[in-house]
Amino acid sequence: MRIVAWLLVAAGLVVTGIGVAAALGQAGSGAQPWGNELSDNFVFSKALPFVLGFGVAVGLVMASTYGAKTRSDGAVRRWSPGTVFGHWVLTLGFVLALPTGMWQYLGGILDVNLPIPLYLFYRVHYIGAGIVLFAVAAFVSYLWMTGDRSLLIRRGEWSRHLLGLAYELPRSVRGPYAKLLRIDLSRPRPPMGKFTFYEKVVELPSWSILLALITVTGLIKAGRYLIPVPGFVLWLASTLHVAAMVAIVIKLLDHLRYTFPRWSLMGAITTTWMKEQAPARRQGASEPSGSSATGIAGGGDT
Amino acid sequence: MRRLVALLGLVWSLANLGVAYFFLTGAFVAKTAAKEGILAQLSLLLGGVLIAGFAILLARECVRLLTSADASETA
Numbered sequence: 001m002r003i004v005a006w007l008l009v010a011a012g013l014v015v016t017g018i019g020v021a022a023a024l025g026q027a028g029s030g031a032q033p034w035g036n037e038l039s040d041n042f043v044f045s046k047a048l049p050f051v052l053g054f055g056v057a058v059g060l061v062m063a064s065t066y067g068a069k070t071r072s073d074g075a076v077r078r079w080s081p082g083t084v085f086g087h088w089v090l091t092l093g094f095v096l097a098l099p100t101g102m103w104q105y106l107g108g109i110l111d112v113n114l115p116i117p118l119y120l121f122y123r124v125h126y127i128g129a130g131i132v133l134f135a136v137a138a139f140v141s142y143l144w145m146t147g148d149r150s151l152l153i154r155r156g157e158w159s160r161h162l163l164g165l166a167y168e169l170p171r172s173v174r175g176p177y178a179k180l181l182r183i184d185l186s187r188p189r190p191p192m193g194k195f196t197f198y199e200k201v202v203e204l205p206s207w208s209i210l211l212a213l214i215t216v217t218g219l220i221k222a223g224r225y226l227i228p229v230p231g232f233v234l235w236l237a238s239t240l241h242v243a244a245m246v247a248i249v250i251k252l253l254d255h256l257r258y259t260f261p262r263w264s265l266m267g268a269i270t271t272t273w274m275k276e277q278a279p280a281r282r283q284g285a286s287e288p289s290g291s292s293a294t295g296i297a298g299g300g301d302t
Numbered sequence: 303m304r305r306l307v308a309l310l311g312l313v314w315s316l317a318n319l320g321v322a323y324f325f326l327t328g329a330f331v332a333k334t335a336a337k338e339g340i341l342a343q344l345s346l347l348l349g350g351v352l353i354a355g356f357a358i359l360l361a362r363e364c365v366r367l368l369t370s371a372d373a374s375e376t377a
Contacts, residue, residue, distance in 0.1 A: 102321060109328045109338075109346070246349045253318060253356035256311055260363045263304065 005060035012050075012057035019050035036119035038225065044126040045222050048133065055134040059141025062086060066146040075275045078194070078268040082142055087269055090135040094252065096128025101245050129218055136215055151195060151204045164190045164197035198258060207255075210248050217241035308367035315361035318353050325350030 023046040026032065027039040034042065062082025069077040079087075100121045107113065153161050166178050167189045178185050220229060220237040229237075259265045268274040328334050329346035 106321070106324050106328070109334060110324060111333060243345070246345075246353070249318065249321070250349075250352050250356050253315070253353070253360050256314070257356065257360040257363050260307065260311060260360075260367055266307070 002061070002064040005057070005064055008057040009054075009061055012054040016047075016050040016054045020047045023047050036117070037122050040119060040123050040126055041222060041225055044130065045226050047130065048219070048222070051130050051134050052137045055137025056141040058134070059086075059138040060145060062138060062142040063145035066142075066148065071273060073275070075273045077272050078274040079272050081272055084269060084272050086135050086139050086142065089131060089138070093128045093131030093133075093135055094248070097125050097132055098128070098245065098249060098252075100125035100128065102249070105242055105245070126222075129222075132211075133215060133218075136211060151200055153200055160190045161197050161201050163187055164192060165201045168196060168198050196262075203255065203258075206251055210244055210251060213240060214244040214248065217244060304367055304370070308364040311364035311367070312361060315357045315364060318357040318360075322350045322354035322357060325353060 020043070023043045026046075027034065027043050032039070032042075059082075062080070062085060065082040066080045071077075103114075103121055104118070104125065107118070162181055163183055163185075166174050166183050166185060169177055174185070177183070217237040217240045220233065221241060223229070224234055259269075264274055325346045329343045329350060334343055334346065
């Protein structure tokens with residue numbers, strides 16, 4: 001299976017290379033009456049099917065790295081190498097796409113032009129968006145192949161997770177949160193398991209929704225010169241694309257705010273391994289650390 | 303490594319505070335009101351406040367990470 005996956009990746013790489021080269025060749029031939037921005041838009045749009053297909057093939061290889069492992073020193077593998085690879089590819093895509101997308105928006109609001117031509121911002125934004133779409137396709141393929149659902153909350157488990165989340169929130173937020181969702185804080189703190197409640201209740205759903213939103217709206221915006229898009233749909237897609245971008249900026253800050261004090265999470269997303277029983281906040285912090293009855297070895301990696 | 307990550311986090315926080323500043327000032331500029339309307343102004347205001355709030359929270363964690371890294375080195 002792994003050999004087939006690698007062969008598909010090799011074939012996908014060649015086909016993607018040819019596809020992108022053909023799109024670049026057409027845009028750069030001088031035969032088309034396109035400006036720089038429109039030319040880049042066409043290259044991006046035409047490269048997308050190849051990029052997505054290549055992402056699906058890479059997802060198959062990522063899936064072949066899936067499986068629970070324990071080291072002799074007791075450390076367990078929290079994330080598969082495939083997940084770690086996909087996470088950092090996604091990070092690279094955001095590093096390129098977010099600041100350039102933000103400048104496109106803010107430049108318009110502030111009515112300011114930098115000495116750097118705007119089409120270069122778009123170009124970097126398209127490259128970043130291409131990397132994000134590649135990573136999204138790879139993750140979808142990976143999750144489909146592995147069938148891993150360990151970060152999803154099963155039916156009937158929501159009340160336990162909302163209660164667990166209450167105990168992971170800072171004390172100042174816990175009370176209002178419990179009151180708003182009518183959570184009984186006199187109930188004992190539930191055991192955490194492999195992932196924190198925050199990861200399952202807040203992180204995965206918010207990232208999934210935001211990624212889906214920015215991907216779909218971005219595809220509509222990018223494809224508008226190839227396929228006729230009604231004006232209202234385009235306006236809605238543009239508005240939601242900007243809203244998703246701002247929400248991702250906020251979510252990224254929250255993601256870093258959450259993971260930095262739990263240094264074991266940073267280690268796990270780099271090395272795949274985790275030594276601690278639970279991703280506890282460092283000592284001396286006001287927020288209580290999570291408890292874990294089952295421990296992170298309770299399931300396979302993700 | 304912790305110190306490097308904390309410093310990068312601080313730089314990211316500061317950049318986001320800059321973005322928040324432009325959001326907040328953009329919300330109150332007459333040009334935005336004329337071009338984009340009240341909804342865009344409110345969105346900029348809300349976005350700016352949230353970005354600034356989370357940037358400050360991240361900066362606080364980065365400072366804690368820096369000080370804890372220093373403390374563990376001197377210990």
